[in-house]
Amino acid sequence: MNYEKYSIGQLAKKTACKVETVHYYEKVGLMPEPPRTEGGHRIYSLAHVKRLNFIRRSRDLGFRIEQVKELLKFIDEPNHYCGEVKAMAMQQSRVVQEKIDDLQRLKSALNEMVTHCASGDKPVDDCPIVDALFTERAAEHY
Amino acid sequence: MNYEKYSIGQLAKKTACKVETVHYYEKVGLMPEPPRTEGGHRIYSLAHVKRLNFIRRSRDLGFRIEQVKELLKFIDEPNHYCGEVKAMAMQQSRVVQEKIDDLQRLKSALNEMVTHCASGDKPVDDCPIVDALFTERAAEHY
DNA sequence: ATAGAACCTATAGTTACTATAGGTTCAAGG
DNA sequence: CCTTGAACCTATAGTAACTATAGGTTCTAT
Structure with missing residues (x-):
């Protein structure tokens, strides 16, 4: 020992x-x-x-x-069994997958904004990204 | 108005x-x-x-x-231009991608542990997941 | 013996809110 | 006009998971 x-x-x-x-x-x-x-x-x-x-x-x-x-x-x-641990690991894997999905959506939104903003030399009040950010949010939130 | x-x-x-x-x-x-x-x-x-x-x-x-x-x-x-906003959105997209990569690795580790744990009816001190969690961490951390 | 590194406890700070307490104002009904 | 209750006000504490600080004590090596 x-x-x-x-x-x-x-x-x-x-x-x-x-x-x-x-x-x-x-x-x-x-x-x-x-x-x-x-x-x-x-x-x-x-x-x-x-x-x-x-x-x-x-x-x-x-x-x-x-x-x-x-x-x-x-x-x-x-008096505990491996299955209990396995269940927690599987559950955790699902939680992580959900986070990944969330972030993927988020990144798509960002990328879409970026591609809409072709030039970059416009003044800010004409920027499609700023525009998108000002847009009202989905109705489901109300 | x-x-x-x-x-x-x-x-x-x-x-x-x-x-x-x-x-x-x-x-x-x-x-x-x-x-x-x-x-x-x-x-x-x-x-x-x-x-x-x-x-x-x-x-x-x-x-x-x-x-x-x-x-x-x-x-x-x-006197600000759209390009500044675009740069921030692109940077943010990269940050998000890094988080996604991190989570992917994390999920792989969890899934691997789960697949190694076939039965689930073993007592905890024989559980490969528990075993993996007890393993020392990579040398780069030191 | 002594210097300084490592340790001790307790408390505050971090991020982005959320919740609570205890009091005031507003709007609608009688 | 008066009352009642919802909505508002401020200030403070709580959340997660640490990290950082202050001010003091102990350990270890010379």
């Missing part, structure tokens, strides 16, 4: 995470309160490194903090 | 924007301080409706508030 101990700075470096972020994760309950030195400095072990890696990777994949808490619950508590 | 006057509530309804958001836009300098009734209620005109539509549409297209301020400057100040 690896019984190496780490300071918060070493933990942060190993996980590409800032020290302040570790403090934050502790405050919101993602990271446990670790043992301390006599002087009050936090002492971490390899288990903490792994846990923080898990948190960071989950966050990178777009899971919100509350979702990461759920994922961690699956791990911290016994 | 249309000299119709609107209360803040009517303005909000016409632009699919909340009253509090109009207050906020005034506070951060996107909307001007409008004239008031004797009792202190704000009075808006059609120009305000158009301006707020412009702001909302720009925000919907992903422009940040500071960028919307720049766009409005082009309109509020004389």
Whole structure:
């Protein structure tokens, strides 16, 4: 076994995470309160490194903090099955796809505006982009 | 000309924007301080409706508030040309494309994890998704 | 022993709003 | 004219997920 101990700075470096972020994760309950030195400095072990890696990777994949808490619950508590984790990953994949769709629409709108604006040497009050932006929004919003 | 006057509530309804958001836009300098009734209620005109539509549409297209301020400057100040607006729209389109690319990578990672997790009936400590999440992150992050 | 890096806590700032509290004004009905 | 209740007013706090700052303490290496 690896019984190496780490300071918060070493933990942060190993996980590409800032020290302040570790403090934050502790405050919101993602990271446990670790043992301390006599002087009050936090002492971490390899288990903490792994846990923080898990948190960071989950966050990178777009899971919100509350979702990461759920994922961690699956791990911290016994009697959970892989299927629960799989369901969350699939759900997250769908959420991400929706965001992609949104952004695609957005980019199309921008590109369309740009192509309508051929010259660029017109004064602003004659600009088709500005014009498009002034247009009233769809009725469904009312 | 249309000299119709609107209360803040009517303005909000016409632009699919909340009253509090109009207050906020005034506070951060996107909307001007409008004239008031004797009792202190704000009075808006059609120009305000158009301006707020412009702001909302720009925000919907992903422009940040500071960028919307720049766009409005082009309109509020004389001697600006369509090309400046076009450049901002093109830049914004690139930013959006980058976000799309990021999300695509993210979704691929999620989908890969899901396909590796065939059964779902394994206990969590044997789950390939959990496993992947525990994996250390790429060296470039260090 | 001491210097300075790393750590500690608590608080404020970031973005773009949204929500709340507690009070005032407006418009419509009686 | 008076009342009632919706709409308005200001100021402040809350949201997500951190980041940054201030002011003080501890650790580590010389």
